[in-house]
Amino acid sequence: MMNSKSKKTILLDHGSGGIASQELIANIFLKHLDNSILAALEDSAVMDNHPGKLAFSTDSYVVDPIFFPGGDIGTLAVHGTINDLAMRGARPLCLSLGLILEEGLDLDDLERIIASIAKCSKSAGVPIVTGDTKVVPKDKCDKIFINTSGIGIVAEGVEISSTMAKEGDMILLSGSMGDHGITIMTRRAGLTLDGNLASDSAALHELVALLLEKLSPGTLHALRDPTRGGVATSLNEIAAAAVGLAVEIDDLAIPVKTEVRAACEIMGLDPLYLANEGKCLALVAPEQAAEALRLMQSTSVGRNAAIIGSLKAGKAGQVILRTSIGGSRIITPLHGEPLPRIC
Numbered sequence: 119m120m121n122s123k124s125k126k127t128i129l130l131d132h133g134s135g136g137i138a139s140q141e142l143i144a145n146i147f148l149k150h151l152d153n154s155i156l157a158a159l160e161d162s163a164v165m166d167n168h169p170g171k172l173a174f175s176t177d178s179y180v181v182d183p184i185f186f187p188g189g190d191i192g193t194l195a196v197h198g199t200i201n202d203l204a205m206r207g208a209r210p211l212c213l214s215l216g217l218i219l220e221e222g223l224d225l226d227d228l229e230r231i232i233a234s235i236a237k238c239s240k241s242a243g244v245p246i247v248t249g250d251t252k253v254v255p256k257d258k259c260d261k262i263f264i265n266t267s268g269i270g271i272v273a274e275g276v277e278i279s280s281t282m283a284k285e286g287d288m289i290l291l292s293g294s295m296g297d298h299g300i301t302i303m304t305r306r307a308g309l310t311l312d313g314n315l316a317s318d319s320a321a322l323h324e325l326v327a328l329l330l331e332k333l334s335p336g337t338l339h340a341l342r343d344p345t346r347g348g349v350a351t352s353l354n355e356i357a358a359a360a361v362g363l364a365v366e367i368d369d370l371a372i373p374v375k376t377e378v379r380a381a382c383e384i385m386g387l388d389p390l391y392l393a394n395e396g397k398c399l400a401l402v403a404p405e406q407a408a409e410a411l412r413l414m415q416s417t418s419v420g421r422n423a424a425i426i427g428s429l430k431a432g433k434a435g436q437v438i439l440r441t442s443i444g445g446s447r448i449i450t451p452l453h454g455e456p457l458p459r460i461c
């Protein structure tokens with residue numbers, strides 16, 4: 119298990135299913151992720167029945183670099199799948215964890231990532247109940263790729279979907295835009311800028327649960343987490359699903375941290391299109407918008423929430439930004455990929 123520098127690394131043998139694989143599972147995975155379901159090491163996890171509708175989501179993570187201020191590829195994997203479930207109003211129950219490891223990956227780096235996954239999973243109350251590991255030869259992947267799938271339960275009567283959006287709905291953003299995207303960009307470029315740039319990676323299911331509990335039934339219509347493509351692309355997806363309606367947002371109302379805005383100006387980027395990993399957009403009936411904002415701001419992940427616009431009758435599928443000088447411009451979806459491997 120040693121290389122020429124006596125550093126412990128991943129070997130092809132770790133993916134063979136033999137003794138080395140068993141040692142990896144015992145010494146790293148079960149060490150950090152142990153629970154009664156996972157510890158059985160069966161071919162699948164068997165869950166108890168839960169009343170409600172089943173929600174299921176899967177996502178893969180290939181971010182570069184794998185460690186960055188505010189998190190790592192492991193935090194993204196856990197938070198990202200939890201948030202995908204939460205955006206349909208689901209209570210996340212459990213996650214799967216699939217790993218593709220490159221031969222030569224530092225075992226200390228792997229354990230650091232697994233420990234991070236364990237911390238996020240336990241903090242969120244959403245256990246890893248099944249998983250798989252494959253090892254590929256050097257240069258056949260970049261260090262580590264992760265797939266997480268998640269199962270959640272949507273309570274009876276809850277219907278969260280962009281197709282439920284209605285004219286007059288207010289659009290809330292749970293916090294500042296672009297934190298994750300600009301953090302990855304500066305880290306990759308080796309830039310050191312003033313301020314505290316860090317990923318916003320966070321789980322949003324408790325914020326969503328609070329909204330569903332406290333708002334009048336049926337007044338929370340849609341939720342989206344603006345990851346790849348940022349707020350601009352997510353709003354375009356909402357507008358496309360909201361038949362006969364247009365989205366109108368106010369530039370001055372959109373929260374962006376000073377250091378993020380400054381970094382975007384240096385790099386020629388628009389924070390509207392940068393990825394977020396701990397924010398959500400919520401479409402709420404106008405009579406409940408103020409209460410929804412208060413509830414968001416009462417949480418640690420939503421303390422900088424703001425109402426940024428509304429749904430109006432207009433050209434279907436259009437997103438209009440009202441500028442700070444009184445003009446307007448159409449916001450289109452992301453074209454191309456300004457930040458490859460952002461998550």
